[in-house]
Amino acid sequence: MREYKVVVLGSGGVGKSALTVQFVTGTFIEKYDPTIEDFYRKEIEVDASPSVLEILDTAGTEQFASMRDLYIKNGQGFILVYSLVNQQSFQDIRPMRDQIIRVKRYEKVPVILVGNKVDLESEREVSLSEGRALAEEWGCPFMETSAKSKTMVDELFAEIVRQMNYAAQPDKDDPCCSACNIQ
């Protein structure tokens, strides 16, 4: 059974923990406590193959930004979460992805862009198309979720597993960087 190390990234208060806890326990946490770092483990079946997800729920608050390199080093797949009711959180996403690429030194890291809090449609600040455009630019999947109403949460984690499978297939031996593989 393959293990997948998933890291959830995003700026403060976008609902990373809520998404993760919703996925792991099926409940929505009401509390608004900033995470320092939480670790979850869950078995799911994706495309008829059982997998173990090790999910690292990270701190969004910038105080802990220095730890991000550490998360990224250890992670295999990344869920980049922004809050679609907060434009700034969307702006914060781009540097995080850049950081992932920088740390991994590899362009095709499995990443999913996620706009959370889709239940707050009325307060939306980031449009669907904006999110889509960014995902297209990065060549990664994009979805809008809601941890509160459990919209697309399971799909999200299934998708990241697929992405990691997909990324692992072409060059299992040495995923150092695409350039090396070509040569």
Next chain:
Amino acid sequence: MLRQNGGSNKRALGLARLSTSNFFAISTAGNWGMGRSTKSSSLSSISSNSDCYDNPVVDPEYIMQLVNDVRKFADVLLYLKEAFLSEENHDGLHQVVHERLGELLRVLKAVINKHQTLNSVDILSAAGTVIAKVKAVNFKEVNEENKRELFSEIFSSIETLAFTFGNIVSDFLMGDVDNGSSLGLPVSRRSRSFENLSVESGGSLHERDDIQGHLRAEEVDSILLRNDDGVELALSYAKAWSKYTKDVVAWVEKKLNLEVECAKNLAKMAETAKAVVGHQDYMPFQSIFINAFQNDIENSQLWQQTAAALQSNKFVQPLLGRKNELDRQRKDIKELWQREQKKMQELEAAVRKAKLLYMQRQDEYEKAKSCTARAEEEHLSSSGSFVKDFSKQLEKKRRLEEEALQKAKEANEHYEASMAEVDKKRNYLESFKSDVLTQLRELIYQCDLTLKAATVNLFQLQHTQVVSLPVNCQSLCESAKLYDPGQQYSEFVKSLPKDGVPVESGCFETQSSQVDGVFNKQSTNSVHTSHGNLSQCSGDFPAQTLDDVGSPVYHRSQKVREKRSSSNTDIQAVRGPPPFRSWSVGNQSGGMCSDSESAGGSSESRSMDSPSASPGDFKRRLPRTPSTGTMSSADDLDEREPPSPSDCGLNDPTSETANSPGPFRNANMSKAAHTHKLRKLRALSKCRECDGLVAFQGAECEECSLACHKKCLETLAIQCGHKKLHGRLHLFGVEFAQAAKNVPDGIPFIIKKCTSEIESRALNVKGIYRVNGAKSRVEKLCQAFENGKDLVELSELYAHDISNVLKLYLRQLPEPLILFRLYNEFIGLAKESQNANEELDAKQASPKAKTRQSLCIELNRIIIKIKDLLKQLPVPNYNTLQYLIGHLHRVAEQCEENKMSASNLGIIFGPTLIRPRQTDATVSLSSLVDYPYQARVVELLITYYEKIFDVSLKPLLSTSHSEETAVMVKAALSADEMEPQQQRKSFVAVKEDVQLVPSEKASETAALFLESKYSQNTKEEADTSVTGNAVSPAAEKDNDPFISLGEDPLKMNFLPVKPNRQIAKVPLRAPRTKPASRPVSLPVDRILPPCVLNERNSRNAGAVSSEKLGRSPTIEEVSEVKALPAVDTCCRLPCYDTQMLRKAWDKQYKQYDITARTAMIMTNVPQEIRTLESGPAGALSSSCSLGMHLLSVTIQKQQSIHIWFLV
């Protein structure tokens, strides 16, 4: 403006008769940079202050003055003219004329200076013509006959001047004078005057070029063609040119070598000096000298670069190349020419030979002819036997004659042929000569072109290499003038560690530095952090209040601060690592170097960095004595002064924009921008908003001389301080002690500013301090804080941005507020408390009073330890921490709305306020492990804020608790009692009143009782002796409750009175689920003075009235609270508290119809049971205390009533 510049330059140079004027004149026409410098250097006699058009208003008085001046000018003109016409003193004429010319120029200058509107190129050029004409006259040759002829030109030029002047004046009086009239000179006129000047000012080597320039090329050629030696002359000129160029190049090369060597030596010297001087702290003018060294180094670099450029493609090489080319061509031409000449000569010689031959033959023929004739005569006379012989002879002679004739004819033909050939050759030679001359002329023109370009390059480069020097030197000079003697010494003394405080390494290092004079900055800094503030507070600003702002002391200290900040900047800029924008990065470890700010940069940009060095500033400061305190008035004065010529040069680019009044009326401006009194910027400066350079389109505040782009006015965040704006401050990433030094209480302004703004409007914003702000705006705000200090206007900014800036500031401190050395102890305590908490949680299911009690004792112990630890902090750190935690406490009190409970805030501020000393290994896993404990420390600080910081008087209280209290209060309260005004008393007043009140034993105890009954989590047994002890000292200390609080807070905790447990329970409709329990009663409560009771009594007495009883306060009060602006918190809260208290009080004495003391004793026991529901009540107690304090003011009289109630 450009054109005018060029024009006036030519004039000026012509007047000055500089030998190199042609170069400059040619180059400046299109070269603004050169124009500036030459203008400022040579235009002193006739300065054209071109930026003074900003006074178009013409009043009658001004006109009168103008008329007078014009008349004076006319007089001197006439006077000059008369000098020429006067019949006598021919000998002294020269002197007289020059005297009068000087007079004329003086008057003209005065007039033009006075009336800037008359300052036009026409007048100046006309004056220049007059001067040139006068100077061109050779007075020795003057006699009666040629006088009129000689002087006619002068007269015409004088008349031109008079005419021009008259035109300008009349134009002005008609209101036509604007920039156009002075700028719109007809080009022809200008060039003509230039021609005249340059021709007359000749005599230099370059005059030839000039004449050639004025002669047409054909003329040159034809003149030379007419000259027999034309080609030779041209060739010799070319040779001379070549030699001349060689000499010039040799000189330039030598000079460059010398310069390079000199520059290298200077740079070396400066480096050495910098290395030595740079390490000595607290030396006067250190930053200035370091700046000077830096300037030297940069200059020498520049010189070397210039030299290299001149050596290579700018001067030497092209010139040498051209010279070689010239030499080669010259030789070729010369050879060719000589060959042709030789040929010509040969031909001529041949002609001569032919001629001679012809002559000879002719002679021979003549001889033969005469011989023949004689023979014929003889033949005729003899006629005899010899006839036959004779006839034979005759025949022979005739033959000879014919032969001679033949030969002569041949010779003649040959001669003629030669002649024709020579003529042909001569013609050819003529055309060849003209060809050669043309060739030579073109060659020389080309050479001149090259020489011109090279010379322009040379002087341009030389100009650029020195242009920054005067500015730098002047700025340094101005900076130096600002220094107060002894300032650095006092700084140094201030920074010394205070006696009795243990300094680990700092002490030793400082001492050693005193000995050998080399200061280690790092070490002194660390001393600063721990002790600088202490001494600062005790020494320099002992009783500095805001009222002192006007006092000279304040000014001086401010200046000192400014100075200090500037020197910091300079040092940072000069030393190795480039200055970084610490806020532009998200994380701490990797974040110290950002790419948004480049390193030191050019000398110019650095001089902008240092506050005293920007050109705009130093000019204005120039006339100021260092001690002036009223900056703005000085500014005004300066403004009226006509700028000096040297100013003029610098100001030129912007002066054009300076003439329209009220320039920014239409600009879109931010709120802060409206507070400024803006005018157009006059000098190159640095924008305080975006940090870029401003030259055009700049605005400047007249009062605080803030400079800013016009477009930046839209976003400008710095308000006008109505006094000179301080230089840029380094705020982020700077030692805390540095920032704390600037304020008497040690709390940096940025903290006060941000927290007060958040408290005023953002306490209920969800996720305040958690949610990120926009990075760009945050950076901008950081910049604004550095630029504008406390003048930054925050009201238009997003709360999240502000909170981010605050966090960023704290995070960027090199050492956190809770110093590194206390880190381990704090973390240890956090671990203990965590354990205690967990146990508590574990026990919660089956509450055993005993264990919980002990746990609470444990918690108490931890808190006391924290308190002790905090006492080890330097005073500014402590003050700031207290201030900050107080703020966070208030934020946490709103956690229902903003979701930021103490534990949440703890997580956010944990790593911000307390972190371990960062090793190079960045973030290790161990620090990850510590994060929760860091958070816990801060959480504890926030939760037990009052207890830990002994806060007796909390200025601001949250509403949420008091609202609940209000809910608890039933009908017993009257509306008028709730009027906030009643409680609106200063703390001082409270204190005084308290002291005045004769403390009544009964009321005293009751007060204590009352307070303590709210402290639910106190697990102490109701020990009578303890209570008694606590009560009696409290009674004694009553006169000064503040002291008593500080002295034995612990004891007070043991006051275990919970008489109104039931009361509290009843009104708490919806007990809140507070994550954090509040297990310990707060010491604050204890200080409640007895007067509270009095107040209460009076209220109670008042409560009798039916009107009050009729009201249902709950709803009304709540709504009232909401309606009140947040600022009034401190006023409105007490009223709820009092209600609550009163209520509680009522109940209390009703329930226990006994003395306070008995009540106290009796109620000890049940408190334990209530512990869990006590969360809100714990908070209540604190609010109560404040409320009672405030209320206590009003009371005294009703004591008797109170007693009555009690009994």
